[in-house]
Amino acid sequence: MAGAASTDPRLDLDFVAPWFFGPAAENAAFVEELLVEFLRDHAAWRRAFHPEDRLASREELFADPAFLAARTKMRRELLRLSSALQQAVPFFHPRYVGHMTGDLLLPGIVAKLLTTLYNPNNVSEEGAPVTTELELEVGDDLARMLGFSVVDGQEPCGWGHLTSGGTVANYEALWNLRSAKFFGVALQSAAALTQLDPLIGGESRPLSNYSVWELVNLPVDDMISLRRDVLAWVTTRADPLLGHAFAEAVRRERIESLGTAAFFSQHRPLQPPQVVVPASAHYSWAKGMKVLGLGTANLLRIPVDHRMRMVVSALEEQLARLSEQQVPVLCVVGMLGTTEFGAIDPIHEIVALRGRFREQGLDFGIHVDGAWGGYLASIFRRPDGSRHSREEVRDGLAYFPSQSVYEAFAAVPAADSVTIDPHKLGYVPYAAGAIVVRNREVVDFLTQDAAYVFDRDDAIGQPPRRRQLANLGQYILEGSKPGAAAAAVHVTHRSLPLDSGGLGRILKLTIRISEMFLDSVAAARERLADRVRLCVPFEPDTNLICLAVNPVGNTSVAAANDFGRAVFARLKADGAAALAGREFIGSYTSLTHESMPAAEAARILAALNLDPATFVPVATDRRVLADHLFILRHTLMNPWFLAGNEGDFYLDKYWRHLEEVIDAVLLGRNQADRRTQM
Numbered sequence: 001m002a003g004a005a006s007t008d009p010r011l012d013l014d015f016v017a018p019w020f021f022g023p024a025a026e027n028a029a030f031v032e033e034l035l036v037e038f039l040r041d042h043a044a045w046r047r048a049f050h051p052e053d054r055l056a057s058r059e060e061l062f063a064d065p066a067f068l069a070a071r072t073k074m075r076r077e078l079l080r081l082s083s084a085l086q087q088a089v090p091f092f093h094p095r096y097v098g099h100m101t102g103d104l105l106l107p108g109i110v111a112k113l114l115t116t117l118y119n120p121n122n123v124s125e126e127g128a129p130v131t132t133e134l135e136l137e138v139g140d141d142l143a144r145m146l147g148f149s150v151v152d153g154q155e156p157c158g159w160g161h162l163t164s165g166g167t168v169a170n171y172e173a174l175w176n177l178r179s180a181k182f183f184g185v186a187l188q189s190a191a192a193l194t195q196l197d198p199l200i201g202g203e204s205r206p207l208s209n210y211s212v213w214e215l216v217n218l219p220v221d222d223m224i225s226l227r228r229d230v231l232a233w234v235t236t237r238a239d240p241l242l243g244h245a246f247a248e249a250v251r252r253e254r255i256e257s258l259g260t261a262a263f264f265s266q267h268r269p270l271q272p273p274q275v276v277v278p279a280s281a282h283y284s285w286a287k288g289m290k291v292l293g294l295g296t297a298n299l300l301r302i303p304v305d306h307r308m309r310m311v312v313s314a315l316e317e318q319l320a321r322l323s324e325q326q327v328p329v330l331c332v333v334g335m336l337g338t339t340e341f342g343a344i345d346p347i348h349e350i351v352a353l354r355g356r357f358r359e360q361g362l363d364f365g366i367h368v369d370g371a372w373g374g375y376l377a378s379i380f381r382r383p384d385g386s387r388h389s390r391e392e393v394r395d396g397l398a399y400f401p402s403q404s405v406y407e408a409f410a411a412v413p414a415a416d417s418v419t420i421d422p423h424k425l426g427y428v429p430y431a432a433g434a435i436v437v438r439n440r441e442v443v444d445f446l447t448q449d450a451a452y453v454f455d456r457d458d459a460i461g462q463p464p465r466r467r468q469l470a471n472l473g474q475y476i477l478e479g480s481k482p483g484a485a486a487a488a489v490h491v492t493h494r495s496l497p498l499d500s501g502g503l504g505r506i507l508k509l510t511i512r513i514s515e516m517f518l519d520s521v522a523a524a525r526e527r528l529a530d531r532v533r534l535c536v537p538f539e540p541d542t543n544l545i546c547l548a549v550n551p552v553g554n555t556s557v558a559a560a561n562d563f564g565r566a567v568f569a570r571l572k573a574d575g576a577a578a579l580a581g582r583e584f585i586g587s588y589t590s591l592t593h594e595s596m597p598a599a600e601a602a603r604i605l606a607a608l609n610l611d612p613a614t615f616v617p618v619a620t621d622r623r624v625l626a627d628h629l630f631i632l633r634h635t636l637m638n639p640w641f642l643a644g645n646e647g648d649f650y651l652d653k654y655w656r657h658l659e660e661v662i663d664a665v666l667l668g669r670n671q672a673d674r675r676t677q678m
């Protein structure tokens with residue numbers, strides 16, 4: 001029963017039906033029942049806390065005019081809000097195929113609303129005795145789904161926690177990796193300053209014997225052991241006062257303490273590290289370089305291929321150059337589902353490449369940005385935790401997963417950390433992103449509690465690691481944070497486990513929808529051949545599909561973009577337009593001249609019959625936007641896209657609508673042309 005997909009994908013809508021609120025609010029009565037039930041529980045909980053205090057308001061107060069006026073005021077403001085919200089974007093509906101958001105799973109909605117009443121703050125166990133534990137369990141769920149080991153007491157043991165979103169998870173990955181990468185150098189400086197020379201690795205090698213280049217190229221796990229070896233040596237060999245002075249010196253010498261500029265000027269000729277991402281990376285990577293002071297000049301972009309995946313041979317060339325010039329590489333980021341195209345980078349090849357560079361003395365972290373695609377790992381996971389074969393995953397599908405995509409997912413456990421967004425393909429309310437880290441021991445490099453940084457033995461006088469982690473604020477970028485988010489994700493994971501029989505079954509359905517969409521393009525292309533050229537610029541790896549359009553006869557990129565924008569204007573969710581009147585709501589993206597390899601640009605322009613000479617590197621005239629290609633983008637995450645009857649599924653409706661829009665735009669243009677000719 002592997003995969004559990006029925007031959008008619010629409011039958012799986014029956015599986016989906018109980019879990020979502022439903023596009024026509026099908027489950028509203030059930031939600032109401034749940035909310036009332038839990039609201040009562042909450043009220044009872046309040047009343048049960050020191051009932052002897054007799055705090056209850058006097059009966060008469062409820063009839064007091066001022067009291068009633070206050071209520072009227074609140075109601076009026078809430079009514080105002082509720083009516084304003086009617087202008088919100090209907091993410092829940094299958095006619096919404098725009099951004100990375102869809103209908104919400106019921107357990108998450110109810111858990112979030114219910115937990116908000118208790119207002120737990122997951123910054124520490126003190127403010128959230130219940131929900132911090134739920135957050136750590138959510139981290140375990142995600143780690144297991146991705147293939148990391150999470151056995152307490154067995155190293156490496158993964159851990160994960162929630163963030164406000166993928167953006168902050170990406171920042172945190174950089175922060176984690178930097179804290180480990182430059183720790184060895186700080187240790188060595190501190191040892192020199194205090195005239196200590198600890199012996200490392202079974203007392204075999206003095207710390208002073210390491211070169212700076214060697215220290216910045218220790219894999220994370222080795223840096224963890226190095227820290228332990230030094231700690232053990234210092235606590236047994238040095239007197240306590242000297243040990244304390246050494247610990248203080250380590251803190252002072254760290255990059256986090258000196259700041260980037262002072263650290264690198266002190267360790268000349270050591271250079272600031274590079275962060276290597278594909279050209280398709282999310283813009284949060286550039287933001288992260290700014291936030292951490294690493295500098296966007298040190299963000300190195302690797303070109304992508306005809307499937308929008310990182311070109312690993314180009315990565316290899318860059319790494320060889322950096323290795324030769326002795327420029328440290330903080331990390332290589334692979335995308336597990338790009339934001340624009342859903343492309344899956346060959347994580348397995350990045351991992352293999354790291355193995356080869358390690359041998360040459362260049363090491364780097366690997367971070368997987370799976371904000372979008374991370375949850376797709378549930379399709380590959382059997383309920384018993386083992387991994388499905390590619391054939392099993394493929395059962396009921398036509399193309400997914402390609403060999404490369406299958407191997408990419410299988411290689412994720414070799415990465416150091418992963419970003420994954422429950423508020424995207426986990427279908428839970430905002431704000432819920434997450435980071436999962438392969439080896440939780442890295443938190444020793446991060447802690448804000450000075451006592452833990454270096455000078456206390458982990459084994460003595462400290463709670464077990466798991467208890468420490470419950471004080472989340474010590475180890476993460478954020479401070480106060482909603483326990484309600486942890487509750488929402490937790491209940492969702494318990495209700496729909498992260499395997500092929502649970503959430504994976506829903507996600508597999510979205511992949512089938514995307515395959516059906518892709519298959520339907522050929523027929524649409526024929527139908528519209530006398531009016532426009534259609535092209536899917538990059539064959540999708542997952543459940544995002546993009547379409548480029550160009551009117552027949554046009555060869556100019558700028559004119560094609562004008563046309564694309566005019567089409568999109570009728571598929572757009574802008575506050576001003578009455579959303580209710582929209583047939584479908586989509587999104588768009590642009591392929592910039594700058595980010596596209598010439599061969600790919602040539603291929604796509606040819607498919608659209610556009611003249612490559614009209615595609616320019618810089619738009620000189622603001623009105624002639626020819627430095628990019630405008631593209632319609634479809635996020636196909638709503639299972640109800642399959643709802644309907646033969647010949648009238650949403651897929652059919654969408655194509656009919658797109659055809660109408662194209663005709664209307666063409667008609668408008670022809671009329672305008674005639675007017676100018678008159």
Ligand SMILES: *Cc1c(COP(=O)(O)O)cnc(C)c1O
Binds near residue numbers: 165170
């Ligand atoms: C959405 C996304 C992000 C950012 O996540 P937010 O939750 O919007 O902060 C980062 N990377 C990728 C690949 C994404 O798709």
